Amino acid sequence: MGLFYFALLFLVTATLANDQQQKKSPELEQLEEFQREVLKNFNETNQRIEELTKLSDARFQKVMEILVSKKCAxxxxxxxxxxxxxxxxxxxxxxxxxxxxxxxxxxxxxxxxxxxxxxxxxxxxxxxxxxxxxxxxxxxxxxxxxxxxxxxxxxxxxxxxxxxxxxxxxxxxxxxxxxxxxxxxxxxxxxxxxxxxxxxxxxxxxxxx
Incomplete structure (x- = not known):
């Protein structure tokens, strides 16, 4: 659902930009600024998700090491x-x-x-x-x-x-x-x-x- 939302947002802004490329209205500038902010937040969120995934993988690996260790059999x-x-x-x-x-x-x-x-x-x-x-x-x-x-x-x-x-x-x-x-x-x-x-x-x- 999140990816669909962002795709739809970019499609709308791209269409508006094409329609109004001759006329740079304040509304379009605000929309483009909003697009840049959304993109920034989206990239930061993806980066955080990747970090959490790596952390989860490390913890999972640690748990598996404990489980398979003879010391904890x-x-x-x-x-x-x-x-x-x-x-x-x-x-x-x-x-x-x-x-x-x-x-x-x-x-x-x-x-x-x-x-x-x-x-x-x-x-x-x-x-x-x-x-x-x-x-x-x-x-x-x-x-x-x-x-x-x-x-x-x-x-x-x-x-x-x-x-x-x-x-x-x-x-x-x-x-x-x-x-x-x-x-x-x-x-x-x-x-x-x-x-x-x-x-x-x-x-x-x-x-x-």
């Missing part, structure tokens, strides 16, 4: 549980695995072993895990390398030995970290040897929401 999993903190987790308790196996299982699903932000998140996970399978141990992503004293989450942040995420009297001599479903804060973080097997809590990466 887990976003489409119907196994995820959305908890009250707005994050999504996968609680796997059909079999027990070593920490390394658990880490690989999460990665293959486009997820990662859970990385805790604070005590509230730990308590939330513990409550859900207790509902699903009480009295069990569940891997988290924190670990320390052999010969080291500091624990590190998979995202590179440190888990200090003075953190309130540890249970009272936690034995931190082992490499891999888990929590226990049940027993209140006695279920907070503790460590276990590398050959131990536990259930898994995977997490959807934060850049996939």
């Amino acid at each position: 887990g976003a489409w999993s119907n196994e995820l549980s959305a908890l009250s903190n707005g994050k999504k987790y996968l609680f796997s308790y059909s079999a027990r695995y070593s920490w390394k196996e658990a880490n690989e299982i999460c990665a293959n699903k486009g997820l990662h072993l859970v990385t805790l932000q604070d005590l509230d998140e730990l308590r939330l996970l513990r409550t859900e895990a207790t509902r699903l399978q009480p009295g069990q141990s569940w891997w988290v992503s924190a670990k320390k390398d052999a010969g080291q004293t500091d624990f590190t989450w998979l995202n590179g942040t440190k888990l200090g030995l003075d953190s309130n995420l540890w249970k009272e009297g936690a034995d931190t001599k082992y490499e891999y970290v888990y929590f226990y479903s049940g027993d209140g804060d006695l279920g907070n973080l503790d460590t276990t040897p590398s050959d131990d097997v536990n259930y898994i809590v995977c997490q959807l990466p934060t850049n996939c929401y």
Whole structure:
């Protein structure tokens, strides 16, 4: 409809100009000025539309990159549980695995072993895990390398030995970290040897929401 309007406008003005080319009336001059203004606005509008189209294409491309990225493949999993903190987790308790196996299982699903932000998140996970399978141990992503004293989450942040995420009297001599479903804060973080097997809590990466 917009293009038809502009075409009709130009046809009218061209006809009037041809009829009155010998007589440059003020009305014709005003009409020609209006034509120039309309043309200017039309060109600016087209330019803006092109800019918005390019921007939309860029955003669409970004969305598609996220969707096809292996890092976000887990976003489409119907196994995820959305908890009250707005994050999504996968609680796997059909079999027990070593920490390394658990880490690989999460990665293959486009997820990662859970990385805790604070005590509230730990308590939330513990409550859900207790509902699903009480009295069990569940891997988290924190670990320390052999010969080291500091624990590190998979995202590179440190888990200090003075953190309130540890249970009272936690034995931190082992490499891999888990929590226990049940027993209140006695279920907070503790460590276990590398050959131990536990259930898994995977997490959807934060850049996939």
